[in-house]
Amino acid sequence: MIRIEQLTTRQGSFTLGPIDLDLGESSYLTILGPSGAGKTLFLEACMGLLTAHSGRVWINGTDVTHIPPEQRHISYLPQDLALFPHLGVKENILFGARHRKVDKELAESRLGELLDLLDLHGIVNRHDVTSLSGGEKQRVALARALLPGPRLLFLDEPFSALDATIRRQLQVSLREINRQLGVTILHVTHDQEEAFMLGERIAVMIAGRLRQIGDRDNIYYQPESLDVANFLRNQNIYDTTVAAIAADGSLQMENSITGAPSYPGAQVGDHVAVGIRSEEIVIIRSNKPIGPELQQNLFDGTVKDILAFGGTHTLIVEVLSTGTCVDVELPNCAMRDLGYNIGDELQICLRRHSLWTIKKEVNDVAV
């Protein structure tokens, strides 16, 4: 559908890329990154609103690198929506049909479909788009983008200004649009929940580069670089050194973690970071039998602090042998059952299949 090859561009002192990306028919990719990572710039470069310094963009096999934006047939929903304030709701939605010279009857029938799909019948005759609510504006802008029947839809943080309930409704609509209309979607966001829920694949962009592309589990559980791990709120990251390589290929670390996954070219003595999600850590309850997978990486510790969130608690556990702190996340129901207090002693297990390993480059610094 769309293929991007070694695309670079610049704005002021910020450099984007080089970026390579390949999106298939009807796929849904979210690009997740902190603000200032260059996400919007990347979309602009793909759409031809910004001149690419180098690299190429193909759409449906055609090289569009030097084609003006209006001939690329990409629909775009910018973060601020950019509804036309001088036009009414219906005129806004039909703007694309008018300028793309879509057949009038076809435009009307598509309009009908979109009014159904996005539940716009109640407001389609409103003249003043500035008086619409946030969710209504969003739906109008989405209808405007979809009316020309695009095969490629670019979304830039489309839901950041909406409250949770309306956001969920629109997210579900987007999934349907992707599946039913077969529209390929490239969706940029800084919201992890949104990126994970909507993207079939997720690309993490940091400082103008795509640092990792993969499915949910890959991005969430197997970060490939420290900045991705940090951005995705991995709280447990430990610097250590490879002490030995086991027969099954897994790594044994100086800090006594064993069974960590290996990486290409792993050698004893490599400086690495080992990490684990705080909700993947198991607290061993002495009165229960433990399975074979919980026989490894057992550490005794004391509860140093307890952070309470809405639906979860995080125990900060200090490991007795090394003095390092481990974040252990518990759902409230587990916390209610176990009832830990600061100072309590417990045993935790860093399950080997939940560990990740990243080889540290010389200039990597753990935050």
Next chain:
Amino acid sequence: MIRIEQLTTRQGSFTLGPIDLDLGESSYLTILGPSGAGKTLFLEACMGLLTAHSGRVWINGTDVTHIPPEQRHISYLPQDLALFPHLGVKENILFGARHRKVDKELAESRLGELLDLLDLHGIVNRHDVTSLSGGEKQRVALARALLPGPRLLFLDEPFSALDATIRRQLQVSLREINRQLGVTILHVTHDQEEAFMLGERIAVMIAGRLRQIGDRDNIYYQPESLDVANFLRNQNIYDTTVAAIAADGSLQMENSITGAPSYPGAQVGDHVAVGIRSEEIVIIRSNKPIGPELQQNLFDGTVKDILAFGGTHTLIVEVLSTGTCVDVELPNCAMRDLGYNIGDELQICLRRHSLWTIKKEVNDVAV
């Protein structure tokens, strides 16, 4: 420490209040609300930056309603920090000491303490505050606010621009400042995680009013109005009618939910909303014995859709008897064990001690 009584103010067409609030010595209150709820306006009215239309503000027993801001001895960290760009780091931090005529030696010793506490030694001699990183600016602004030794600190979305790792560090610092220095903190945020983690008590502000004040569990599990429930992402909210009042005082609903908590003046025939957190719903596994608390509110359903997030999945379960949809949240580890697919049949339990009930006013509309 600070007491607010029937405070109201206005800006343009927006009306704030009336608001009542009472904060004790060394307490930590977070005010949680969507953007545009009037959170900043409320802080401004308390600080005297905005004239109160009516109501009074007491600090330490003194009525300060008509006292200018500089004499209220409140320290303030605004969202954009507002560091003074024409002054260096040290001059910024010492600005308050200079204008509050703090004794020079005392100021120097406090400066030393704050440099330690906030890890600012590396940048204290920088001249250009605009070149600092986001986290550094934040720490400098915090040091500037703390240097005059305030007993009351107002924070306005202090961490919204920071990435997760630095945010966590600063959140932990804030807890320490609150506990060690005994500073009373009033912290405004739209971030639920932050509000729950930091606030001893949490006040929910929506549309210029404090809609609920309580501790974590109260706010999270027992919303007192539908707009609070919606804002706090309660996905399962059902409109129904009270069918009967049980002997133990709990309510039985028309939609066959039983054991819901009562409310003052509950009567058969009242229109109510009943809700439950999606992670509080239990999936009954037929091969396991179920305790007495899981004998009530059992519903058979089919999995209509599965939403995958980073660390959790949400099953959308359609209840067979009524056709309503229930969101059921599962941590990934449970999802891995159970392995549900769309179309699967299962039995869910809405545990009675996790339910909440809100009596619907005539003009309440469920979203």
Next chain:
Amino acid sequence: MLRRDTIFKGAMLLPLVVLCGYFLLLVGSQSAFFSMTDFLEQIGQKDIRSAIALSLIAATASTVIAVIIAIPAAYALARIDFPGKRLVDTFIDLPMVLTPIALGTLILMSWNTSIGRLLSDIGITLPFTFAGIILAQFTVVVAISVRMLKATFEQVDPRQEQVARLLGCSAFESFLHVTLPLARRGILAAIILTWARAIGEFGATVMVAGTARGQTATLPSSIYLAMSMADLPRAVTLVVILIGISLLVLFGVRMVPESRG
């Protein structure tokens, strides 16, 4: 309790009050010399009426020409990147800081170059003609027009134009169907203020076109003539007319209908 704040506010407001008082004094001072009978008699005179007509026509013509050139020029400065843009952007302000007297002198001098002689040969003469008035006014006001319109175009969100492009508009269509409608309030304000500046123009006009009664004497020139001949009733009449126009302009600009955007 709020005394220090009140004193500060008062101290800041005082100069504003003094200034307004001074302006009110100025505007009111003509009333000592104003009489309705004189005013009506003056208004009835042919050369005053021709000065009014001349001023209105010339200011309107020079404004139209200035805005037609300024709209694309301002858009280019606001949106298009080109080498030397900073230099051009600075240089285009020249007529705003150079005294109109010098501008008028330069217009006259340029008429003595080969280009001017060429135009004279084909019958277009500037000095002491209606065309001269228009060129003088145009030269003085076009830069102001560009400056105001540039600010207006900068306030139009480029996202709107970009979305229009992606919905099928060419750059020109997007300018026509999105930028201009969104900028219409600012354009209207710019037209009014440009016109006000043109009708009040004196220095360049007097240098290029002179002050021939009934021929090239605009309203400001006529005041100058009246005062130099100590014809107070006429001067008062003209001043009152110009004050009226100015107040209309000032309050008219504020009342340009808010665009929906």
Next chain:
Amino acid sequence: MLRRDTIFKGAMLLPLVVLCGYFLLLVGSQSAFFSMTDFLEQIGQKDIRSAIALSLIAATASTVIAVIIAIPAAYALARIDFPGKRLVDTFIDLPMVLTPIALGTLILMSWNTSIGRLLSDIGITLPFTFAGIILAQFTVVVAISVRMLKATFEQVDPRQEQVARLLGCSAFESFLHVTLPLARRGILAAIILTWARAIGEFGATVMVAGTARGQTATLPSSIYLAMSMADLPRAVTLVVILIGISLLVLFGVRMVPESRG
């Protein structure tokens, strides 16, 4: 492939190019009449040198007075709410849309009211004096100064002032230690542009103070005198000086050091 875009850009850039060309032609046209020997000879003459000195001193004096009044007035308009603010804000622009000729006339007329007579009695006379020049220039430029400074103060984040208040500053201390330092770049630019407007002022000055050679003839008045006597070498010299000042001002304003904020 990008041809339509290129044509559009070209079409929007063309008027800008034409305009720049026209201004360059104007500035260059004096070169046909310019000779270095004439210039140096003219510069050596006493009445030209006194016109230069008079212009510099008067423009500086009127700018200083205007800015001293405009800073608090502009701050009040930017920050303080008071009843009738919209009206005051509109009315204060009057000298910007009323022709200086009319303003000069109004100053003269106001001098004939009881206030003026009172001042005359204690020895302060305006018409045809140095004080008259300053008052005329002040009247024309003070509104521009207020307008520019208001925009400057509006760009200072009120949060900065508020934080200063909460750190112990009174309203005045916060203005002094925070607002003024943060606004210094805009204030400097406003001073320069106000001064440029004052030194080029002709209409009001000529009405109030006349054009007495060596006494009240400023640079613009001297050009007018020179042209009316067809003294081209003198006119060219004066125009070149004013062009030089204008270019210095234009590029000077752009080079005001960026404040750190």
